[in-house]
Amino acid sequence: MSEEIIKNIIVKENEDYIINMGPQHPSTHGVLRLEVCLQGETVKYIVPHVGYIHRGIEKMCEANTYPQIIHLTDRMDYLSAHMNNEAVCLCVENAMQVEVPERVKYVRTILAELNRLASHQLWWSAFGMDLGALTTFFYGLRDRELILDIFEESFGSRLLHSFNTPGGLMHDIHPNFQKRTKDFIAYFREKLPEYDQLLTGNIIFQQRTKGIGLLSREKAIAYGVTGPSGRGSGFSCDLRKHAPYSAYDKVQFNEIVYTEGDTFARYNVRMDEMRESLNIIEQLIDNIPSDGHTAKMKPIIKLPAGEFFQRVETARGELAVYIVSDGNKTPYRIKFRSPNFSNLFVMNELAAGGKIADLIAISGSLDLVIPDIDR
């Protein structure tokens, strides 16, 4: 059955006209190398080559304690740094059976959604630029800057905050945090329609994205495509809904699912998710409980021997953390199931048979972050 679905067998021939997109190419957003075989303008097949930014994070984790591991996870999917931190923290807390204060849960949820917004804004900016609409980049970054300012005020860093720690947060949020977040929501609700005016309604943009890179629900599941890319194909996989963690069970929100499976559907999922993220933050921001920002933890965190698993929804899909512990302060083995790795390898399926320009649109719509693939 799976052989029928996954026809990933590539026959290379000597006469193939092969160009290398990457490791340094404007549209791969990092050091990804795509070996693209062309017939004129048509893409025959793609072979992704990964590993240019492999740092051995999983191996490094084996030599580090759990609070130290948090800082390494930032460097995987740097645009979902908070969610990556949260995944490890939740896994450790579950393993130690620590109940974190409600305040921590609320703040983590708000931060995760702010981070998701910032990530989607950057994706929108870069996606427009991939399609040749250079102006989107400045609109997206203009609004993202405000989120990064909020982060900077509370954590002291803008991108890789490492704000979570097993048992809670490094320190409490800044007193201005609530006010600035509310200001941002009011501001961004006004600015989000600008995104639609600039790009979504554009006839050239719709022609470039509608019906391009069709991914069926079956193939999305077979390749393990999760996150907005999977939900654009009708694969209901939002872990915030299906396996709620932190404060996601306390808020009302819709899981955005589009069934078309094309690039435009994946685009729409992310655009709607931005609106949903605003809703989620709005529900939580006024009700943050004040029962402390960290649970009481032992000075040295040791996990009991055994296997522990936790998955969270990052801005790009399902991030799973699998820890094998032998009772020491460092994990025996840790494995990250990163969403981008699975999302990347569906690309040949989507782009083969299309034009070069479609390949760029598809890779943009999958929203790949390369350090997350290589780890």
Next chain:
Amino acid sequence: MSSTSTIYDFSTLTGSIDASLHSWMAPGLALTAELVLVGLVFLTFYALLGLFLVYLERKVCAVIQNRYGPNRVGPMGLFQTIADLIKLLMKELIPIRRADHFLFNLAPFIVIIASFMAIAATPFARGLQAVDLNIGVFYVMAVSSLGVVGILLAGWASNSKYSLIGAMRSGAQIVSYELSVGLSLLAVVVLSGTMQLSGIVESQANGWWIFKGHIPVIISFIIFLIASTAEINRGPFDLAEAESELTAGFHTEYSGIKFAFFFLAEYINMFIVSAIGATVFLGGWMPLHIGNLEAFNHVMDFIPSMVWFFLKTFFLIYVIMWFKWTFPRLRIDQLLTLEWKYLMPISLVNIVVIAFIALMGWHF
């Protein structure tokens, strides 16, 4: 024609220069001197215009993108492009291994010569035109399409796959859109009954063709704008460069001043198509006249013809820049579909309608 506008007539200036040269030179020598003078004037104008257009584009895109644009070097950043030019002049010309060096070096010159030749026939103001050919429109069309040879050579000689794809795209694109540009210009040629650019301007003394020619001329103006944007490889039709797909398209391998030539030619081409559009559809250097409003028309006459020409040209340049900074890029098959299935048939029908209008004398 009112007498006031003749005070701005450049033919008195050029005539006196001509007479003074002839008074102390042999006719052949005087002609040579005039050719050299005109060449020097055009070279200077060309360089300054290129620099200014680059600056203008940076400012226009900055406005569209909520930025300031260049504002550090010189007053309002005016010297930024000059600094960039100096940087490009000093850069190393990287030799490409296994490239066809002769063609590789020749290509930028073909591109820049093509745009340089096209600028010669532009009527800048009353009596200010280097050559007033009786087939002016035809000449500009023919010369401006020479540039594609340079682009194809650049892509072919670079020995780079990205360049080759970019050049092939550009070839298909320019050859296709040439047709629509030609047909839309033909509309006005039919109505005014001349291909001479100065004649076309004169025929608009009592009203610009875009106002006189009813809806069909407005349609050809819009088609001209779209097709000429495509012909000069500007966004949203910049597939030949498509930096997110082909890094830089046909000029990927060029560096230093050779790259600057391509860069400059692109901006000058933008000026040329805007100038042709302004001349043919918007009355060239003719002032705006509205029917029988004598007082209004009289005031308009006092504005020098050169100002009118540059106002209209820069308006069109702004529109073309506006396209680039707000639209996503088309795909190659969509680009060719737009031309062959939409613009070209519409142009053909339009030209028949215009011929009918001209025959019946329905235009004003």
